[in-house]
Amino acid sequence: MFFKKGNLDKSNVLGSVKALSQQCTHAYEEANKIMVPENYLVTGNVVMCGMGGSGLGARVIEAVYKNTLKSPLLRVNDYTLPNYINFNSLVIASSYSGGTEETLANAKDAIAKKAPWMAIGTGGALIDLAKSERVPYYQIISTHNPSNEPRMAIGYSIIGQLVLAQKCGVIKFEKSELDLLVNAMNQVEEKLAREFAEKLKDKEIIFVSADFMDGAVHVWNNQINENAKTFSAHFSIPELNHHLMESLAHPKSNRREMIFVFVNTNLYTNEIKKRFRITADVVKQNGIETIEFNAKSDNKLSATFEVIQFGAYVSYYLSALYKIDPGPIPWVDYFKEKMVEKE
CATH class of the missing domain: 3.40.50.10490 (Glucose-6-phosphate isomerase like protein; domain 1)
Known part of the structure; x- marks a missing residue:
């Protein structure tokens, strides 16, 4: 495939x-x-x-x-x-x-x-x-x-x-922190990323994260856009709980075209974990598919780089599913060319 x-x-x-x-x-x-x-x-x-x-x-x-x-x-x-x-x-x-x-x-x-x-x-x-x-x-x-x-x-x-x-x-x-995050990245399973990408194909992707994981998931979102040439957006808990949930009902095509990716970790506080559970429940009640990635690392920096590594693999294999070259970014390049043109 x-x-x-x-x-x-x-x-x-x-x-x-x-x-x-x-x-x-x-x-x-x-x-x-x-x-x-x-x-x-x-x-x-x-x-x-x-x-x-x-x-x-x-x-x-x-x-x-x-x-x-x-x-x-x-x-x-x-x-x-x-x-x-x-x-x-x-x-x-x-x-x-x-x-x-x-x-x-x-x-x-x-x-x-x-x-x-x-x-x-x-x-x-x-x-x-x-x-x-x-x-x-x-x-x-x-x-x-x-x-x-x-x-x-x-x-x-x-x-x-x-x-x-x-x-x-x-x-x-410190160097010890570098060693831990490198080890976490090297433990990421490429096969699981390929399988994850299959579930994202032909979907509009909504990423959900919280707290220290927001930076890593922003990276993942960026690479889905540029590598897989795919629409995705990123929202953070708890802020999304104050507005986004009311947007799920329309258009009705959300139910077949959208998927929520919840990026989870045991390092979140109990309050955030509870918000994740309830948010996922709300999404499902609106008939929208959800999927979860759980970072395994036991410290924030390593978990961050684990997600960055996994997300990079997913973005690459999603581009493979669409049979496109992940490298070129033609519309960004087009925009830059237009910006330097004299009016």
Whole structure:
């Protein structure tokens, strides 16, 4: 039923999926070589900038570390930084290609505001700017991302940002934690992901998560969109309990076209677990199919990466079911081409 690697998967997305844990180890080794000046030790707020695949790491870090962050953290997925950013702030700008116009604008804004800033990318204008400004940067050597797709470099981007944040005193992230999350990723069963993808075919997918898992499920949602070229949306408990359940009745086609994916873990609080059970019951009473993925890992960071690994496999095998190449993103590329055209 599934195509073999090399048939339609021309850029070897599957190779990148299989190498995600290697990306994590590689990024940890390389990013730890970076020297960070004393004035980069955070006393104010932290801003993480990035778009699309390059913005996924910030979402994961925000979700996992929100209860232990030593400084306020803000994600920016736009052209401008908040007005309050200043010399007490820390700005981390991430662009895999180094050419993302929004992220470049963020870096230049940080310079104008005299805020310490750092860059993450494979090269391009962002890394060139970091070099010219003599600020720390992590230049990704994408050995373990054969597809060269930014969204498939998630191991590099998340771990790179974790290490830089740790060096600046924002969070604690130790080698033992890396070892645990890599082990969790390597335990993910590819066969189960293939079977999971079969249940998602020809469905509009609604992801449901909570708390620290929101970042990982945002990654999964993103990769379903880009790899499988499939509509999906992501909602978080408890917020969805205040509005989304009333939307399920219409259109009537929801019953045959929609599926809810509940991403669960024993690490959720009892209140969240109860909300999951009741929410699933409401969905079923509306005649809509549900499916559940349960993360097995016993700590938040490892469970997060377990879901990222599983979701990457699912997105790949869903593209296989549709008999499409998961690599190209023609409509995103079309949009970018139109944006640079002169009016």
